[in-house]
Amino acid sequence: MTDTLLAPAPDFDQPVAVLKHCHDKIRKQLKTLQSLLAHLPQHGADAAAQQAAQAVQKYFNTAAHVHHADEELDLLPMLESTATGDDLALVRRLKPEILAQHEQMDSDWNIINSHLEKIAAGNSTELSADNVARFVQAYAGHMEIEESHIAPMAKRLFSATQMQVLGEAMQRRRGIVPAGAAKVSEKAVAGGIALADLRMDYGRASLSEEDTLADPVAQFGKWFDEAMKAQVNEPNAMSASTVGSDGKPSSRIVLIKQFDERGFTWYTNYRSQKGEQLAQNPHAALLFFWPELERQVRIEGRVETTSAAESDKYFYSRPVKSQLAAIASQQSAPIEGRADMEANYAAAEADFAAAGGDRPQRPAHWGGYRLVPERIEFWQGRASRFHDRIVFTLQADGSWSKQRIQP
Numbered sequence: 001m002t003d004t005l006l007a008p009a010p011d012f013d014q015p016v017a018v019l020k021h022c023h024d025k026i027r028k029q030l031k032t033l034q035s036l037l038a039h040l041p042q043h044g045a046d047a048a049a050q051q052a053a054q055a056v057q058k059y060f061n062t063a064a065h066v067h068h069a070d071e072e073l074d075l076l077p078m079l080e081s082t083a084t085g086d087d088l089a090l091v092r093r094l095k096p097e098i099l100a101q102h103e104q105m106d107s108d109w110n111i112i113n114s115h116l117e118k119i120a121a122g123n124s125t126e127l128s129a130d131n132v133a134r135f136v137q138a139y140a141g142h143m144e145i146e147e148s149h150i151a152p153m154a155k156r157l158f159s160a161t162q163m164q165v166l167g168e169a170m171q172r173r174r175g176i177v178p179a180g181a182a183k184v185s186e187k188a189v190a191g192g193i194a195l196a197d198l199r200m201d202y203g204r205a206s207l208s209e210e211d212t213l214a215d216p217v218a219q220f221g222k223w224f225d226e227a228m229k230a231q232v233n234e235p236n237a238m239s240a241s242t243v244g245s246d247g248k249p250s251s252r253i254v255l256i257k258q259f260d261e262r263g264f265t266w267y268t269n270y271r272s273q274k275g276e277q278l279a280q281n282p283h284a285a286l287l288f289f290w291p292e293l294e295r296q297v298r299i300e301g302r303v304e305t306t307s308a309a310e311s312d313k314y315f316y317s318r319p320v321k322s323q324l325a326a327i328a329s330q331q332s333a334p335i336e337g338r339a340d341m342e343a344n345y346a347a348a349e350a351d352f353a354a355a356g357g358d359r360p361q362r363p364a365h366w367g368g369y370r371l372v373p374e375r376i377e378f379w380q381g382r383a384s385r386f387h388d389r390i391v392f393t394l395q396a397d398g399s400w401s402k403q404r405i406q407p
């Protein structure tokens, strides 16, 4: 097939066709790579070789990763949550194979890429025929599996809504705002739609007892990595809810800065409203919502302050302007106007300059809170509001119990 005969790009309302179109582009780049291999011994790293190397690099360093992510984070999980019987058995058999192929192709690509880097700069003619052959062959086998089993199954099983969800996820991954999303907000703005009618069905993935790791913090880490990979909006933003001695709850968004076996850490002003409430009642609840993955994580437990050394480490890792802002702001306290805030900032800046030090001092009332978890719930949206919920509860002996609860 010549370049000009490649089919025009389909729209994202046909996401499976878009994935097939990506395969056509991969085939085209693989052909270029093979031509380059044949070209180099006769012509060296001439202008044509440099151009070919750059084109192949451009594709496999960006678009190919996005394409793999479409399959790993959307297509395959959606198929796994939709297929039943023989279809499900086939997806479960093929998925590990496909993921392993992605890994193998990525590692072959890293070697080829390091060669292409030098060819693109005109500095070398080295390109391993073995690596190229293995890379081409791996992709050919891989695309064959997907085109003969996965794509037809997706076309057969996915509802129109699932196709839309898949297409929109693929668009977001490419930095495109899905047209469907705009339409909903236009209607809402036009007043033609009631909030109660803004309903979305979920069908991206499933969550079973076997899918979840034994340790909920490790499971959180897995989902957090997937949220990062899926480029969800502000994956580290979480709602933190506290309740003071008056028994009245309040919530706000903060950014998680660290999580490990000790707990989930964020930084703030200890004299803020949340600080005062936590001093009165150390119990708090954290909530992550990753809509692009149709996932929610609820974490509850007791909160402790981080050590001064930990707070220092984070405080001094921030830009100096943020350090000065933390010094200048009595978080949550009323102030007359913006001008007074600016004046407080200028005063903090002047104090810092006058002190002649290399960094401002962290105020003792600014530092970290760590929520030590006692209960962690993982929620995966499913079709028709029949969602998956797996909850981990800390036992007296320090182990975690795992329990499915109803949607």
Ligand SMILES: Cc1cc2nc3c(=O)[nH]c(=O)nc-3n(C[C@H](O)[C@H](O)[C@H](O)COP(=O)(O)O)c2cc1C
Pocket: 234, 237, 250, 251, 252, 253, 254, 255, 256, 266, 267, 268, 269, 272, 273, 274, 275, 331, 332
């Ligand atoms: C995306 C986002 C991230 C935020 N991150 C933090 C944070 O890490 N620490 C913090 O103190 N406030 C953060 N805030 C501001 C808080 O939501 C809140 O306004 C502030 O902490 C005061 O809350 P309080 O009066 O309830 O104590 C963030 C707000 C948003 C919207």
